[in-house]
Amino acid sequence: MEHTEPRVADNPEAGRFEITVEGKLAGFAEYRRRGSRISFTHTEVDPAYGGRGLGSALVRGALDASRDAGLSVLPYCPFVRDYIARHPGYLDLVPAERRDGFSLPAGDADAGEPA
Numbered sequence: 001m002e003h004t005e006p007r008v009a010d011n012p013e014a015g016r017f018e019i020t021v022e023g024k025l026a027g028f029a030e031y032r033r034r035g036s037r038i039s040f041t042h043t044e045v046d047p048a049y050g051g052r053g054l055g056s057a058l059v060r061g062a063l064d065a066s067r068d069a070g071l072s073v074l075p076y077c078p079f080v081r082d083y084i085a086r087h088p089g090y091l092d093l094v095p096a097e098r099r100d101g102f103s104l105p106a107g108d109a110d111a112g113e114p115a
Contacts, residue, residue: 006054008061017062019045019054026054029062029080038066039074059083063090075102 006026008019016028027045031038040062045055059080066073073093075081081102084090091104099106 006057008058008065010062010065017058017065019058019061021049021054027058029058029077031062033071036071037074038071040077040080043077043079055079056083060087063093067093074098075104 006021016030018028019026026049029043030041072095
């Protein structure tokens with residue numbers, strides 16, 4: 001088989017991160033980028049690929065790429081927001097002064113706060 005592992009890639013022309021499985025689009029996380037901030041607005045996984053953890057893999061890949069690019073994250077998408085709440089290692093990507101507006105803990109991820 002050519003490529004069986006899910007692959008997450010940025011598609012800046014479409015304004016979204018995409019996850020593909022065996023070369024086929026399985027889902028995407030839409031965003032708007034302004035300066036050093038990226039706002040995630042909508043995440044969707046094709047129902048045919050449901051139950052495989054692809055939504056989490058997609059968001060993890062998008063957040064890792066955002067971190068690598070030095071971007072602050074605004075998680076308007078509920079799925080992205082919930083992912084960050086469950087994985088506090090990504091909390092530092094959301095500006096501290098904006099966390100309350102997304103119902104995220106105000107503290108740093110390194111402070112050992114519960115997920």
